[in-house]
Amino acid sequence: MTRLSVEMLAADTVQPITSAGHAQLGIAVLAGIAVIVFLITKFKLHAFLALTIGSLVLGAVAGAPLDKAIVSFTTGLGSTVAGVGVLIALGAILGKLLADSGGADQIVDTILAKAGGRAMPWAMVLIASVIGLPLFFEVGIVLLIPVVLMVARRGNYSLMRIGIPALAGLSVMHGLIPPHPGPLVAIDAVKANLGVTLALGIVVAIPTVIIAGPLFSKVAARWVDVQAPERMIPERASESLERRPGFGATLGTVLLPVVLMLAKALVDIVIDDPADMTQRVFDVVGSPLIALLAAVLVGFVTLGRPAGFTKGRLQQTVEKGLMPIAGILLIVGAGGGFKQTLIDCGVGQMILEISKDWSIPALLLAWLIAVAIRLATGSATVATVSAAGLVAPLAADMSTTHTALLVLAIGAGSLFFSHVNDAGFWLVKEYFGLSVGQTVKTWSVMETIISVVAGGLVLLLSLVI
Template identity: 80%
Template sequence: MTSLSVETLAADAVEPITSAGNTQLGIAVLAGIAVIVLLITKFKVHAFLALTIGTLALGAFAGASLGDTITSFSTGLGSTVAGVGVLIALGAILGKLLADSGGADQIVDTILRRASGRAMPWAMVLIASVIGLPLFFEVGIVLLIPVVLLVAKRGNFSLMRIGIPALAGLSVMHGLIPPHPGPLVAIDAIGADLGVTLALGLVISVPTVIIAGPLFSRYAARWVDIQPPERMLQTLEKRPSDETDRRPSFGATVATVLLPVVLMLVKALVDIVVDDPENQVQKVADVVGSPLIALLAAVLVGMFTLGRAAGFTKDRLASTVEKSFGPIAGVLLIVAAGGGFKQTLIDAGVGQMILEFSENWSIPALLLGWLIAVAIRLATGSATVATISAAGLAAPLAADMSTSHAALLVLAIGAGSLFFSHVNDAGFWLVKEYFGMDVGQTIKTWSVMETIISVVGLGFVMLLSLIL
């Protein structure tokens, strides 16, 4: 994975594309973000176009020439796609194999068969967390909603008691754990170690998802005691995995999903224990545990453990791979444009301005990164846009950080990007409609859950920063 090094960031900050002072730069940043927010929220412009136009506005307000702004944007766009584009594509292939082969259904059915009534919320958070590792949030929701509705109906559970744990599992994975686009871009921008970020992300995610999922669902079910909407139940049909009823086994499915995570964690562990770049074991671990190789290995293994096990022919496998790219086209464009916006921020000297601001106001870097992400999340409604933009602004803060603290900065930004989803977030309306709630009920449940994830995640980030 190509990553933007701290040295590169520092070098870029020495020769900014504008001579504007901090006041003008601050106005330029606010103007650029305001343009993005207005275009996305009021005029419903696609985030890719909004980020592109917002970048041009940023450069104009900062006094940079149009040519320099375009060069910075193009450079950032290209480096971001080079760094994370392939990883997003590989993750999409793995997710599509998991869904189409029936592997996701196998995980769901196996865990639910073994879960008692009281354990059902815990089973749902486990299912969502495992399935959420390779799947985008929206795909995970579409995949799990039928299960959530049917379990709530057949077990006579409050919908919130089952639904909140599932949503929490998906949301935490989306915001904190690579290979999801937001964390990947933040890792790339800040120059953090992916293995360390993944390891710390898992440490933070477990207690966070427990608090925001099964524990909070008890209160959410009291505040909003609703049953699955009949209109949704009537449309549920058994989703055939393929022309055949064959499915991959539970063990093979889980092993395939966790393979890239294990490989990247092994690399991080070897780097810590061996700590010798010339050591052959570390050299092998560095290659095998690199995100590209780890995800590629999982995809290749998945073609056999998931695709072939479900009876897929070679043509069916090829079709599954091809169809996996369509849904991620928009994500890739948003991520790429966000990378361009981030690079323009860096080249304009905004990073140095942020550094001076944090020193003058004595705001801890981790808290500042979280606050920036929260502000952009509230304004744009997009966790991905918030993560990308905040990572670009906060990247210089990592210049003197240790490996673990740079990873914690990524996680702080990821946690901030999930803060209080509301009416400008597509996920808000997706949850509202699937669960048959009104706006007030959705805020009491989904929005509060997202805020709990964000605040609790930050709390554990700050706690780990005191230990590491």
């Protein structure tokens, strides 16, 4: 997350669109969430419509003028689609290109041959953790989902047995490990040491991802025994292809955006001078948009050419890749609209004000504040930035290791129980073809396990170091 986006986030919470008190805001949040869940589960209303109505109900109960509530919702929808929509579209194109060229088949067949049976969930969590290190969660999702779905179908695995480890790997990287943007924001806010935070983050992340990924996936697969949805599974490439791309070329194409974004993060750490030309170049080529666009363009050559694709065939692949994601974009955007309505009504600020009076240890306080803001706003980034800003003064008297642990406590709390106000919730639901209840029993519980386990490990480490 850039310094500019942090400043914009702070500006969002300066002037709430309602003067409601804490009790009224709390009731408004519960009413908005209840309406969303009720409309989807009882009336089977499309999630986009339910989120839109729920946002308006939230604003109305909070006492916000209807026109301002509408502006908040549309602003959040627009900013979410602007930030995530293009990435989802580019990821969908890359995924379709992988499928049509036979590249995805090559990856899946190689993985199945090397890590079959009980080793598969462990292989998926390792791959997701490596790919997810420098990526925004949404980018990692669109890169991994085609592989997850195809492995589940070809290997005849329960979708949750394969999907949960992949999601856990991505989520743990998202919340705990620098140079991911979230932890970097918290490190800057509390003046923690990056190297110490990274080292302790790895110590916390490894057992956390094992418990929330491969181990929990056994339980999740029993709770929600579903197969990969047909509409989202890339079709096996036609046998009439001249030949399939090589495994190395395919893997290199998929990892290209990862390498570019990781290079940007490393350059930012080493140089840390916005005026430096090298850093400016890497800021451009390592941005998610340019990195994914580069992967698509490179894929036209490394994937399309071996498969014998003509220019017309490449155009068809792009068009077919974009068609299935329209509904996903609207739902994810509406989730962002609901989140923005929460923020503009002052819910995040309410949580911060209430938590100031809590008299508990600093690390636990940081975790609880991040949990409360995460539950209220649905945004791990909002929770991280807000909690880090609130507890930053507490870091003044802390040792280097405990300051790093403070960052990790905030990151752990920011992942707690993703639900209907989180765009990631809807992204997982739609890609995996789950109901709201199934998504809660798998994705939401997995996020809670990550948060609780990581938070507990942070507290444990604080006692021994």
